[in-house]
Amino acid sequence: MHEQNILALADDLRTRRYSSVELTRHYLERIARLNPDLNAFITVAAEPALAAAGRADAALAAGTAGPLTGIPIAHKDIFCTQGLRTSCGSRMLDNFIAPYDATVVERLAAAGAVVLGKTNMDEFAMGSSNETSWYGPVKNPWDHTRVPGGSSGGSAAAVAARLCAAATGTDTGGSIRQPAALCGITGIKPTYGRCSRWGMIAFASSLDQAGPMARSAADAALMLQAMAGFDPRDSTSIDTPVPDYTAGLNQDLAGLRIGLPKEYFGDGLDARTAASIDGAIREYERLGARVSEISLPNSPLSVPVYYVVAPAECSSNLARFDGVRYGHRCEAPRDLEDLYQRSRAEGFGPEVQRRIMIGTYVLSAGYYDAYYLKAQKIRHLIAEDFKRAFTQVDVIMGPSSPTTAFPIGAKRDDPVAMYLSDIYTIATNLAGLPGMSIPVAPVDGLPVGLQIIGNYFEEGRLLNVAHRLQEETHWHCAVPTGCA
Amino acid sequence: MQWETVIGLEIHTQLATQSKIFSGAPTRFGAEPNTQACAIDLGLPGVLPVLNAEAVRLAVRFGKAIAAEVAERSVFARKNYFYPDLPKGYQISQYEFPIVGEGRVEIVLDDGTVKEIGVTRAHLEEDAGKSLHEDFHGLTGIDLNRAGTPLLEIVSEPDMRSSQEAVAYARKVHQIVRWIGISDGNMQEGSFRVDANVSVRPLGTATFGTRAEIKNINSFRFLERAIQFEVERQIDLLEAGGRVVQETRLYDPDRDETRTMRTKEEANDYRYFPDPDLLPVEVDAALIAAATADLPELPDAMRERFREDYGLGEYDANLLTASRDLAGYFETVAQTSAEPKLAANWISGDLAAALNKAGLEITASPVTAPQLAGMIRRIKDGTISGKIAKQVFESLWNGGGDADTVIETQGLRQITDTGAIETLIDTIIAANPGQVEQYRAGKDKVFGFFVGQVMKQSQGKANPQQVNDLLKQKLAGG
Numbered sequence: 001m002h003e004q005n006i007l008a009l010a011d012d013l014r015t016r017r018y019s020s021v022e023l024t025r026h027y028l029e030r031i032a033r034l035n036p037d038l039n040a041f042i043t044v045a046a047e048p049a050l051a052a053a054g055r056a057d058a059a060l061a062a063g064t065a066g067p068l069t070g071i072p073i074a075h076k077d078i079f080c081t082q083g084l085r086t087s088c089g090s091r092m093l094d095n096f097i098a099p100y101d102a103t104v105v106e107r108l109a110a111a112g113a114v115v116l117g118k119t120n121m122d123e124f125a126m127g128s129s130n131e132t133s134w135y136g137p138v139k140n141p142w143d144h145t146r147v148p149g150g151s152s153g154g155s156a157a158a159v160a161a162r163l164c165a166a167a168t169g170t171d172t173g174g175s176i177r178q179p180a181a182l183c184g185i186t187g188i189k190p191t192y193g194r195c196s197r198w199g200m201i202a203f204a205s206s207l208d209q210a211g212p213m214a215r216s217a218a219d220a221a222l223m224l225q226a227m228a229g230f231d232p233r234d235s236t237s238i239d240t241p242v243p244d245y246t247a248g249l250n251q252d253l254a255g256l257r258i259g260l261p262k263e264y265f266g267d268g269l270d271a272r273t274a275a276s277i278d279g280a281i282r283e284y285e286r287l288g289a290r291v292s293e294i295s296l297p298n299s300p301l302s303v304p305v306y307y308v309v310a311p312a313e314c315s316s317n318l319a320r321f322d323g324v325r326y327g328h329r330c331e332a333p334r335d336l337e338d339l340y341q342r343s344r345a346e347g348f349g350p351e352v353q354r355r356i357m358i359g360t361y362v363l364s365a366g367y368y369d370a371y372y373l374k375a376q377k378i379r380h381l382i383a384e385d386f387k388r389a390f391t392q393v394d395v396i397m398g399p400s401s402p403t404t405a406f407p408i409g410a411k412r413d414d415p416v417a418m419y420l421s422d423i424y425t426i427a428t429n430l431a432g433l434p435g436m437s438i439p440v441a442p443v444d445g446l447p448v449g450l451q452i453i454g455n456y457f458e459e460g461r462l463l464n465v466a467h468r469l470q471e472e473t474h475w476h477c478a479v480p481t482g483c484a
Numbered sequence: 485m486q487w488e489t490v491i492g493l494e495i496h497t498q499l500a501t502q503s504k505i506f507s508g509a510p511t512r513f514g515a516e517p518n519t520q521a522c523a524i525d526l527g528l529p530g531v532l533p534v535l536n537a538e539a540v541r542l543a544v545r546f547g548k549a550i551a552a553e554v555a556e557r558s559v560f561a562r563k564n565y566f567y568p569d570l571p572k573g574y575q576i577s578q579y580e581f582p583i584v585g586e587g588r589v590e591i592v593l594d595d596g597t598v599k600e601i602g603v604t605r606a607h608l609e610e611d612a613g614k615s616l617h618e619d620f621h622g623l624t625g626i627d628l629n630r631a632g633t634p635l636l637e638i639v640s641e642p643d644m645r646s647s648q649e650a651v652a653y654a655r656k657v658h659q660i661v662r663w664i665g666i667s668d669g670n671m672q673e674g675s676f677r678v679d680a681n682v683s684v685r686p687l688g689t690a691t692f693g694t695r696a697e698i699k700n701i702n703s704f705r706f707l708e709r710a711i712q713f714e715v716e717r718q719i720d721l722l723e724a725g726g727r728v729v730q731e732t733r734l735y736d737p738d739r740d741e742t743r744t745m746r747t748k749e750e751a752n753d754y755r756y757f758p759d760p761d762l763l764p765v766e767v768d769a770a771l772i773a774a775a776t777a778d779l780p781e782l783p784d785a786m787r788e789r790f791r792e793d794y795g796l797g798e799y800d801a802n803l804l805t806a807s808r809d810l811a812g813y814f815e816t817v818a819q820t821s822a823e824p825k826l827a828a829n830w831i832s833g834d835l836a837a838a839l840n841k842a843g844l845e846i847t848a849s850p851v852t853a854p855q856l857a858g859m860i861r862r863i864k865d866g867t868i869s870g871k872i873a874k875q876v877f878e879s880l881w882n883g884g885g886d887a888d889t890v891i892e893t894q895g896l897r898q899i900t901d902t903g904a905i906e907t908l909i910d911t912i913i914a915a916n917p918g919q920v921e922q923y924r925a926g927k928d929k930v931f932g933f934f935v936g937q938v939m940k941q942s943q944g945k946a947n948p949q950q951v952n953d954l955l956k957q958k959l960a961g962g
Contacts, residue, residue: 088529098529197532233532235534235761315564316757319573319574322568324568363756363757364753365755
């Protein structure tokens with residue numbers, strides 16, 4: 001059953017080849033067997049999952065089922081789930097149980113999806129390797145000595161290892177696309193405002209966006225269909241209709257204009273990764289696309305801009321974790337100052353503390369203009385680059401990550417090297433554009449991700465472009481050894 | 485040395501919305517701690533603010549009421565600092581781009597002169613919660629009912645030169661916010677709080693002295709006392725060769741003094757930046773029109789009109805426009821009785837005193853406006869004298885019905901029948917030959933005795949003018 005994609009599973013459930021309870025039990029067994037080593041899940045919710053599966057079976061029997069009814073999925077542990085711990089990968093929230101569901105969680109539940117549990121992640125989504133999690137690193141299913149990428153590394157690994165049919169992720173600077181690339185799965189970060197941020201624990205509010213991580217573009221389309229849409233509880237959610245993503249998957253790509261930014265193929269890109277990307281581009285040419293080189297001249301500035309904007313917002317967003325109302329509180333505080341200092345020093349790991357300090361610094365009196373304000377101006381220029389590019393091309397393609405999965409521990413002590421893992425993905429967050437990563441030809445048995453960037457609200461086009469390639473190739477069908 | 489006081493005020497007024505500025509939780513006062521705080525007010529992870537449109541509407545009303553520019557685009561910013569009653573670790577406020585720009589209000593000083601006070605800006609923000617230090621041994625309780633309550637912070641120019649002016653300005657703002665219905669202005673419940681920036685400088689200098697900010701004053705009397713204390717403290721300090729330190733101070737009403745709360749060095753760096761969870765607030769002409777369509781005649785305009793239409797002085801006009809209810813009461817009485825001056829005198833005199841004594845608002849006055857007007861009409865047409873009117877007023881206050889009923893049932897009608905008064909006078913002259921003798925011998929003082937006798941015999945009902953005239957005739961004519 002776990003080898004099936006969502007459409008096939010839905011068919012089997014509808015035709016009663018097996019029930020959702022059986023399917024859920026099967027996945028729970030796989031998790032019990034494979035997760036102790038992979039560490040992709042922080043919390044497994046067996047009982048609620050089986051209960052939801054039972055309800056799904058009732059809906060299937062009653063004929064009221066939708067395409068996701070009874071499909072076992074997992075949520076990144078950044079999404080609040082009522083009654084089920086939401087840790088955000090942090091000791092700070094190890095004891096936190098939200099009294100509400102995130103909108104994305106609510107919508108997938110309404111669509112009938114069954115939640116198997118909550119997936120591991122970099123602490124507060126700050127990291128590119130899943131090594132900053134309080135719950136320990138996640139292992140890459142393709143090579144257990146390597147990282148799965150981050151911050152949605154648990155979701156990526158869980159999908160790659162077939163521990164769930166699909167999962168949710170969030171992407172602030174590449175946190176869906178980079179782990180999707182490193183784990184060989186399909187992930188899409190929608191346009192900023194496409195999915196509600198309500199109930200999604202904020203890292204950098206102006207960049208955070210939820211999206212699906214799945215085995216194929218077709219599965220991602222089904223997931224995104226349920227997740228997307230306006231939510232009055234999120235003021236930055238955009239009230240524009242959600243198209244039928246599945247209906248648009250098969251459009252012909254003849255005449256599609258693909259732009260390759262020269263900045264994405266320069267120094268720092270692993271040569272064999274580049275070759276793999278080239279192979280995929282040639283497939284698109286074969287499908288009738290026209291390829292041209294473009295320039296995003298300000299993109300080299302995206303990493304420094306990101307590491308001003310994101311820490312600035314996170315320093316403020318994480319101020320609520322103060323040990324007063326919920327979350328970690330230090331033992332026997334002497335006074336208020338001590339309560340704050342020790343609760344936060346104990347509750348947050350070093351990477352989170354580093355970003356809070358950077359953010360506090362760049363917002364300080366006397367530095368605000370030089371850092372935050374300047375970063376916002378460059379952010380605008382980066383968005384202008386894309387705007388110009390999209391007058392010439394329909395989609396932009398390049399690598400999702402400069403390298404394949406690196407060994408656990410390799411970059412742990414070099415934050416700048418770690419930050420450069422997101423060099424190709426960050427600019428789209430700064431511009432608010434949708435971006436996607438799909439598997440292409442592996443290098444040394446490790447997955448490589450092709451990034452596809454579209455114009456605002458063109459998730460449908462990205463899914464279509466990805467799907468057409470997946471119809472022609474089988475890169476996305478590869479399964480890690482031991483997970484088949 | 486002669487010193488000049490310079491004062492600017494920051495007034496936090498709670499907007500009269502049903503729910504909080506960024507959540508749907510109710511704003512009702514006095515509920516059990518933490519029963520009016522939802523996940524958003526508690527700052528739980530993953531929650532997001534959504535702006536309450538009514539708060540924007542009320543801010544727009546205020547902007548228009550003080551002739552200020554309402555910003556087409558204003559921006560919410562985060563003011564970051566740690567405090568246990570600040571759940572998110574930041575307060576959502578407006579910083580660089582407030583919703584209301586420069587405006588002005590007029591205050592009337594005790595001598596009747598009018599002074600204009602500049603308003604720098606007014607911005608929307610959320611209130612914090614409350615720390616409860618009592619009832620917890622060695623601990624602090626946190627009540628977040630107030631967290632997220634919508635506030636309009638109204639910042640003045642440093643235009644006030646005395647504690648009296650500061651109080652007059654604060655009262656004026658208080659009058660306006662209640663007048664246009666954007667706040668209940670309840671100071672006991674914290675719906676109207678004042679921070680005073682106070683400095684002194686040698687009279688005639690142009691630069692400002694170093695200021696101290698006195699925080700969270702919740703009564704006009706305390707405002708006056710706090711400023712007076714602070715001004716004296718600063719002058720004493722400077723005259724002794726000292727220096728005023730820029731700091732935040734608290735006024736302690738029990739000891740009638742201000743005390744250091746924190747110095748500039750201890751001040752927070754608030755690290756303001758635009759709140760990425762909220763879009764800029766856009767206010768267009770249609771929104772302004774809708775928000776101000778039912779804006780009532782404003783107090784300054786009404787004060788001017790009272791002066792012109794009813795011939796009132798600046799002082800009376802100002803007094804009678806203290807609130808919309810009072811002004812409305814006056815207008816009813818003035819128009820129904822057609823005697824605006826008498827109406828003004830009675831309302832600001834006997835009625836105000838009686839209400840004050842009974843602790844009642846004008847809306848709860850036992851004497852209704854038509855009743856008072858009815859009585860004034862009877863004064864005007866001579867049915868009763870001003871003196872008898874006090875008796876009538878008391879009966880009206882005690883629920884005696886309308887003025888005519890009181891006058892009839894208690895027989896208070898003035899005696900204007902010349903014959904009747906003459907008969908009375910004749911009897912009194914006849915009974916007091918000695919006094920008549922004295923009067924005729926030139927002792928004019930005795931005249932008062934005769935007036936008194938006539939009034940006494942008539943139980944105060946004889947028309948005093950007629951009594952005067954007839955007495956003079958009779959005594960002279962002898």
